[in-house]
Each structure stands twice: as structure tokens, then as C-alpha cells.
Amino acid sequence: MRKRRNGGRPTIADVAARAGVSSITVSRALRDPARVSEELRRQIDEAVRALDYVPDQHARALASARTNIIGVIIPSLTNNVFADVLRGIYDNVAESPFQVQLGNSRYSPIEEERLLGTFLSQRPAALIVAGIDQTERGRALLNAAGCPVVQIMDLSDEPVDMMVGFSHKAGGHLVTSHLVAAGYRRIGFLGARMDPRTQRRLEGYRAALVEADLYDPRRITTTPASSSVSLGRDLLRDLLARMPDTDAIFCNNDDLAVGALFECQRAALAVPADMGIAGFNDLEMMEAAYPPLTSVRTPRYEIGRRAIEMVRASLAGQRPAQTRIDVGFELKVRASTMRGD
Amino acid sequence: MRKRRNGGRPTIADVAARAGVSSITVSRALRDPARVSEELRRQIDEAVRALDYVPDQHARALASARTNIIGVIIPSLTNNVFADVLRGIYDNVAESPFQVQLGNSRYSPIEEERLLGTFLSQRPAALIVAGIDQTERGRALLNAAGCPVVQIMDLSDEPVDMMVGFSHKAGGHLVTSHLVAAGYRRIGFLGARMDPRTQRRLEGYRAALVEADLYDPRRITTTPASSSVSLGRDLLRDLLARMPDTDAIFCNNDDLAVGALFECQRAALAVPADMGIAGFNDLEMMEAAYPPLTSVRTPRYEIGRRAIEMVRASLAGQRPAQTRIDVGFELKVRASTMRGD
DNA sequence: GCTTGCGATGACAGCGCTACCATTAGTCAT
DNA sequence: ATGACTAATGGTAGCGCTGTCATCGCAAGC
The missing domain is CATH 3.40.50.2300 (Response regulator)
Incomplete structure (x- = not known):
């Protein structure tokens, strides 16, 4: 009796023996059933089920130089x-x-x-x-x-x-233009992480405000820290400390937007009257917030x-x-x- | 020249040839350096670097019946x-x-x-x-x-x-007891998904309220749907429609708690005066909410x-x-x- | 009837690595 | 000096699968 290192799992050879064919035929039946006659295919399927055979991915990968x-x-x-x-x-x-x-x-x-x-x-x-x-x-x-x-x-x-x-830039542009159209004039930007996609959303923001002649770089508040609700709160607090007349913000992430909303509630700023808030991605919570938060839904x-x-x-x-x-x-x-x- | 199916990647044999040893020694040097003399080890390391050798995981797995x-x-x-x-x-x-x-x-x-x-x-x-x-x-x-x-x-x-x-049961018990101690008397439960861990938190809630002689199963509101902020809003709305005198809720997930908070704001219920809210897990947003939300921090x-x-x-x-x-x-x-x- | 072609199957040789055992040289106790 | 042991290294034989080529019928075409 051969010693098995694999803990007794059946191999393709076992299936072949049971089905009365060669192992290469089993291999073919498994990978491309059309290349094997119907009768053998049936016998092989039966043997696979009876033995509870599962192909060894590593052997397959080694032999074929391909993986799944x-x-x-x-x-x-x-x-x-x-x-x-x-x-x-x-x-x-x-x-x-x-x-x-x-x-x-x-x-x-x-x-x-x-x-x-x-x-x-x-x-x-x-x-x-x-x-x-x-x-x-x-x-x-x-x-x-x-x-x-x-x-x-x-x-x-x-x-x-x-x-x-x-296009993240287009997304940032769209939401910023919307804020302009809604009547906001001193629109800030809250950004976390500042990875390349965030940067492009910021570009969209900038382009939209330049077009509307409302761009003021001092209203951009960013941090390399990763996005979170508490960060939204902190960033808005910073922005308002520096630029208290800001009347709307585009938050590059929904987390930030929710945090900003909480900060408005804390500071007794009415949303949307005193402060407009828009986020990005449209996570599920945006619609459930009070008031519901504007966002850009990404699929x-x-x-x-x-x-x-x-x-x-x-x-x-x-x-x-x-x-x-x-x-x-x-x-x-x-x-x-x-x-x- | 031998044909290679592997796209020209060096093998252990190439490393062995370059280092002037047998392949098995290379294998050992790689897996358990202590078993190879210092000099060979140096030569092998050099060869590995020079050839940019990376062991093939599949071959290793096949030969050793072990993976990483x-x-x-x-x-x-x-x-x-x-x-x-x-x-x-x-x-x-x-x-x-x-x-x-x-x-x-x-x-x-x-x-x-x-x-x-x-x-x-x-x-x-x-x-x-x-x-x-x-x-x-x-x-x-x-x-x-x-x-x-x-x-x-x-x-x-x-x-x-x-x-x-x-222990999820202990967690549910702890937070519910806290609500009792805080003076709440008609404490509801909001639960989503109702997987086994949620069930155990509910058991903790039940046990705590039975001990305090405040248990009323009608205040338990659950759904098999998966937890979300909007669901928290909906579940609280349901609960209040059925049991309007509920004065606090233990939400089996922080999502639900945040949704419940938004619903209170919408319904002009003061938190914590009219309604106490506690969640579970202490996601980062709990501390940033307004008012900050009580929760059970899990590591x-x-x-x-x-x-x-x-x-x-x-x-x-x-x-x-x-x-x-x-x-x-x-x-x-x-x-x-x-x-x- | 004989070639040709094609579909179905099989034999065999690896894929790149490690388990297992063998070999060698050196160390130590007796 | 001998045997017994250890440490360091190597040879060989697979692990379980698939690529490649060979083989075998059998139908079609001349």
C-alpha cells in the first residue's frame, strides 16, 4: 500500500480507476466536458460523486502554470x-x-x-x-x-x-455646481486622506468655483488623516474658526458630511439655511440623516x-x-x- | 535548451547551480537557515538575490502537503x-x-x-x-x-x-443595566439581522430587565434585514407607533442607534431627556454624534x-x-x- | 479497398518543490 | 583504534495534475 501524504484524499487516479478510464480523460472531463464522450462523462461524474473527489488546486496550478x-x-x-x-x-x-x-x-x-x-x-x-x-x-x-x-x-x-x-473630477464639479445653483456663495471643501481620487474631486470643486468666480483657496480644509465622522466634525470646526462666514461645504466623503452635520447641530447652525452640506458616494446613511444629506451616488x-x-x-x-x-x-x-x- | 512553461522564472535548481550546491540545500537554506552552514547560506542568499528568485507556492504546497x-x-x-x-x-x-x-x-x-x-x-x-x-x-x-x-x-x-x-450576552446585560440605573423604565430593544450574536445580546437585555422587573416583550422590535442607519430610523418609528411611552432603547448595532438618533431629531424627541439611546460596538461615529451616543466598545x-x-x-x-x-x-x-x- | 481526416482516448514526461533516506566527514567516549 | 553518534549535504522519488504527442477506430472520399 502506498503511503499518502495528503490525508487520504482521493486523487484523479482514484477517480480514473473507478470509472475505468485513464486519468487524463478524467482531467479532460472535468475541465472541458465536451471533449469526452457522453458515456464516459457519466461514469466519471458518478465516480467523482462517489469518492467525493475535489481537484487539488496546487497540483493543477503547478502542472498548468495557471491558477483560478x-x-x-x-x-x-x-x-x-x-x-x-x-x-x-x-x-x-x-x-x-x-x-x-x-x-x-x-x-x-x-x-x-x-x-x-x-x-x-x-x-x-x-x-x-x-x-x-x-x-x-x-x-x-x-x-x-x-x-x-x-x-x-x-x-x-x-x-x-x-x-x-x-470621473471623480466630474463628480466633484457636479456637486459643487449644485451648491452654487442652490444659492450658496462661500463654499468650503473638507477633505481627508487626500489620495489621488480625493485630489481629483477637489479639482472638480476648484474648477466649478473658478467658473462661478467664487473660488477662495482659504476655504479648503484638508488632512492626510483617514476619513471619519469625528474628523468631519473637527475639520468643520477648523474651517469655521478660520472662515466663519462659510455657508456651505462639499465633503469629499460621506463620513465627513455626517460629522459636519453633527457639528452644525452642536453649534446650532441650521442646515440647510445657515450651512449647506453635501457629501460624496452616497452611503446608505445619507438618506436617513436629519436632515437628509445631499451626496453623489457612486455605483x-x-x-x-x-x-x-x-x-x-x-x-x-x-x-x-x-x-x-x-x-x-x-x-x-x-x-x-x-x-x- | 529546455522549454519553460513558467515564463522564465528562475527555479530552485537555477539558484542551486549558481550557488554551487544541490537544490535540496537551497530548499533547506530557505526554510530553515540554521540547518545549513553559514558559508553556503551566504552563497545561496547571494544567488537568490542575483536571480530574483521567488519560490513557487504551488510547487511547495504540492510537495509538502502544506500551505501558507x-x-x-x-x-x-x-x-x-x-x-x-x-x-x-x-x-x-x-x-x-x-x-x-x-x-x-x-x-x-x-x-x-x-x-x-x-x-x-x-x-x-x-x-x-x-x-x-x-x-x-x-x-x-x-x-x-x-x-x-x-x-x-x-x-x-x-x-x-x-x-x-x-460575551455578547454580558455586553447586552451591561448596557441594559446601565439604562435602568440611569433612570429609564420603559426600555426597548432594536435588533437587525438577528444572527446568533445579536440573539445573545438580546438575551442579556432580557435578563437585565427581568432582574429589574421591567421586562416587557412588546418593546422588542427586530427584523431579519441587515443593520443600517435607515433601518434604525424605521425600527424606532415602528416601536414608537406601537409603544409610544418607550423612554429608552438599546440598539443591537451602532448603525441602528445613529438611525434612531436621527429619528428622534425628526420627531422632536429630546435625547437623552425623552429618549435614551445606547448602541453596541462603539464605532468611531458614536463619540462624534450629537449628542454623543453611549455604546459598548468591543476590541x-x-x-x-x-x-x-x-x-x-x-x-x-x-x-x-x-x-x-x-x-x-x-x-x-x-x-x-x-x-x- | 485504400487513403485521409477527425474525434476520442491513452502513455508518458514533466511542472518546481520537499520527504525520505543515504552518504560523508568529523567528534567523542571507551 | 574502534564504534557510535552527529551535523552537513546530496540523490532519488514522488506530490497530483496537465501538456504533448501517439494511438486507435471509424466515416468519408476517391
Whole structure:
């Protein structure tokens, strides 16, 4: 009797023996049933079930120099925005033979580059990375990846391969223009983290205010700290200390907007009369706040879903017609910016 | 010249040739440097660097029937509670040779069982699972896993292997007793999802109110829907429609508490005078709310950190002295339950 | 009837690594 | 000096699967 190191799990040879065929036929029946006659296929299926056979992924990967791992690199685990994207990814991978390998770059391009190296050394089936702001070497790694690559959350004119996202600058511009149209004139900006996407939203803000001839850089309040509700409170407090006549704020994150709302309540500033508040992303809580908060709804789950869709199509040999998808966004105007004048 | 399927990556044989040793010595030098003489070790290190050699994980796994994958199964990606736990896990795995494989059971024990099967078929180095409420077969799988297993987030007297968590019932009891002590007499319960941990918090609530002779099951409002801020608003509205004299609520999640706060503002109910509000978990936003919201702080990051710590100790052959760790919790009393009477 | 082509199946040789055992040289007690 | 042991290194044989080529019928075409 042969000694087994694998804890008694059946191998493809066991299935083959039971089905009365060679192991390579079992391998084919499993990977591409059409290449095996119907009768053998039935016998093999029976044997697989009877033995409770599960293919060994490592052996498969070693022999074929291919895996079923989709690497996903995102900058944050705690940011709800990415949680929704991940849900879109995991939900749509669940029924497939693929597995997700998740990496957290913590908003550091260096860390992202390191993760890319680690992931690529495992020959992933595909790679999904958040953002378009890789380091030079990171981009080189992606270009040489030899597998489908999807950049998500943002848009640029030079995708490494495929891309699903929306324009953050346009989003920032839209919401800021809305504040102007609503009658606000001294509009501030609250920004946390200041990662590249945040920067682009700020650019949109700036462009909209320059157009309206209302731009005043002193109303921009940012911090490298990561976004949170308490930070929204603190940033608004800072801004009002410096520029007490500010009459509206665009918060680059919904967390900040909620924090700012609480700070207004604390300072007895009426929203939207004394202070207009708008956020970005439209997390679920925005609509439930009192007053409900204006925000830019971004289709985050959809981004995850589409990314997996593109990956699966590519791997099935059907490269999607559109390799650069703009999923857009939608301004949700709510009471927090409806000034009654 | 031999054909390579691996895209030209150097193998252990290349390193061995360059260092002038056999490949098995390279293998040893990499895995357990102490078993190789210092001189060879130096030469091998040099060769590894020169060739930019990265071991093939799949070949390693196949040959050794072991991997460096730590499987983690959690019930939700969007719940901030688990995001913090994940952060604790990922942060503490980053510097190790281990990799995390994440599974999302979506609060379904069946799905969890399926994931356990998938993960175990890959012979993980260790498994971390949320909760103690596995299916019978899931528990059997864990018992037979043949690797360290850590159950997290909860406590029981029968760990499969190791355990890091706290008592949800005690947490629910503590916060409810606090409401009683603060002078509230008609205390409601808002609960979403009603997963096992939520159920235990409800048990704590019930026990505390029975002790105080204030228990009235009609004040319990629950839903299987998943927790959210808008749900907190809706549940409180329901509760007040049925039991308008309710003077305080324990919300089984902070989301619900924030939603309830907004609903009080909408209904012009003063917090804490007309309505006391307490949550659970103490997410960051609780302290920033107006008024700041009472909650039970749970050490979520710490749970992730300790789980990895236990796993790494076990795998290093140093089984931790304590295999069942109660990380406790802390009641954060804030203005939302400080009635001035 | 014989070639040609094609679909279905199998034999065999690895993929890159490690378990296992063998070998060698050196150390120590007797 | 001998055997017994240890530390350092190597040789060999797989781990479980798939790529590649070979083989075998069998139908179609001349």
C-alpha cells in the first residue's frame, strides 16, 4: 500500500480507476466536458460523486502554470466604499471556479507595488486593482502581468488593460455646481486622506468655483488623516474658526458630511439655511440623516460586478467589446442643500 | 535548451547551480537557515538575490502537503465590525510568510459550511472563523481540519480549538443595566439581522430587565434585514407607533442607534431627556454624534490581532498557554443616556 | 479497398518543490 | 583504534495534475 501524504484524499487516479478510464480523460472531463464522450462523462461524474473527489488546486496550478485566483488590491478595508465593491466582486465570483485573493495596500503605492509582486508570483488568473495611480514599476508589472487586468474606481485614457470607474473630477464639479445653483456663495471643501481620487474631486470643486468666480483657496480644509465622522466634525470646526462666514461645504466623503452635520447641530447652525452640506458616494446613511444629506451616488457594487464580468469574459476568450467602462454617478439632492431662498 | 512553461522564472535548481550546491540545500537554506552552514547560506542568499528568485507556492504546497494560507471566514464584508477585525488580521499577517484567503458567508451557516469545504480542500495552514454557531457538519469539518482553528468574536465553553472573543450576552446585560440605573423604565430593544450574536445580546437585555422587573416583550422590535442607519430610523418609528411611552432603547448595532438618533431629531424627541439611546460596538461615529451616543466598545482590531498571534504561535510549535481568550468590552457612557433626573 | 481526416482516448514526461533516506566527514567516549 | 553518534549535504522519488504527442477506430472520399 502506498503511503499518502495528503490525508487520504482521493486523487484523479482514484477517480480514473473507478470509472475505468485513464486519468487524463478524467482531467479532460472535468475541465472541458465536451471533449469526452457522453458515456464516459457519466461514469466519471458518478465516480467523482462517489469518492467525493475535489481537484487539488496546487497540483493543477503547478502542472498548468495557471491558477483560478483573481487578485484584488484595494487601499482600505474599513472604508465602506470598498466594502461595497468587494461585495460586488465576491458575490459574482461565488458561483465560479475562481477565488479571490485580497490585498490591502493601505493607500500606499509602495505597498501596492509589493502586493503586485507577491500576487504575480502566484500567476493569478486575473488582477483587479483600485485606482490608476500605480508607481512606475507597479505599472510595468501590470503591463507584463500576462493576465487580464482591471483597474477600478477611476478612469483614465491609458488603461493598462481594462477599466471600470467614473470621473471623480466630474463628480466633484457636479456637486459643487449644485451648491452654487442652490444659492450658496462661500463654499468650503473638507477633505481627508487626500489620495489621488480625493485630489481629483477637489479639482472638480476648484474648477466649478473658478467658473462661478467664487473660488477662495482659504476655504479648503484638508488632512492626510483617514476619513471619519469625528474628523468631519473637527475639520468643520477648523474651517469655521478660520472662515466663519462659510455657508456651505462639499465633503469629499460621506463620513465627513455626517460629522459636519453633527457639528452644525452642536453649534446650532441650521442646515440647510445657515450651512449647506453635501457629501460624496452616497452611503446608505445619507438618506436617513436629519436632515437628509445631499451626496453623489457612486455605483460601487456595480463596479465590482462589472470588473468580475470583464475578467470572466476575458478568461473565456471573449474579450469584452468595451474595455473602458464609465459607470457614471448620480447627484442625489436632499434637504441638506435645499436652501429656501 | 529546455522549454519553460513558467515564463522564465528562475527555479530552485537555477539558484542551486549558481550557488554551487544541490537544490535540496537551497530548499533547506530557505526554510530553515540554521540547518545549513553559514558559508553556503551566504552563497545561496547571494544567488537568490542575483536571480530574483521567488519560490513557487504551488510547487511547495504540492510537495509538502502544506500551505501558507490562513483561511478567514466572516459573515459580512460591509459590516464595519468585521472590517476592523480584518484590519487586525491583515496588518499582522503582512510581515509574515502567510497569506489570507477571505471568505464571506453572508450570515448563512450553509454557505459557511460550503466555504469550509472549499478552504479545507486547499489544506490551509490555519483557519479563522467568525462565531461559534457552525452547522453540525461544519463543526465536524473543523474538528478534522488538521490545522489550528481560531473561532473569533464570541465565546463558548467548547472551542473547536482556540477562541478569541467576548460575551455578547454580558455586553447586552451591561448596557441594559446601565439604562435602568440611569433612570429609564420603559426600555426597548432594536435588533437587525438577528444572527446568533445579536440573539445573545438580546438575551442579556432580557435578563437585565427581568432582574429589574421591567421586562416587557412588546418593546422588542427586530427584523431579519441587515443593520443600517435607515433601518434604525424605521425600527424606532415602528416601536414608537406601537409603544409610544418607550423612554429608552438599546440598539443591537451602532448603525441602528445613529438611525434612531436621527429619528428622534425628526420627531422632536429630546435625547437623552425623552429618549435614551445606547448602541453596541462603539464605532468611531458614536463619540462624534450629537449628542454623543453611549455604546459598548468591543476590541475588534484586537481580536484580529490576537487570532493571528495564536495562529502563528501554534504553527511555530508554541501552542499558546491560553487557548480561550476573553478580550472583554467596555461600556462607554455618553450624553445620550445621561438623563438629568 | 485504400487513403485521409477527425474525434476520442491513452502513455508518458514533466511542472518546481520537499520527504525520505543515504552518504560523508568529523567528534567523542571507551 | 574502534564504534557510535552527529551535523552537513546530496540523490532519488514522488506530490497530483496537465501538456504533448501517439494511438486507435471509424466515416468519408476517391
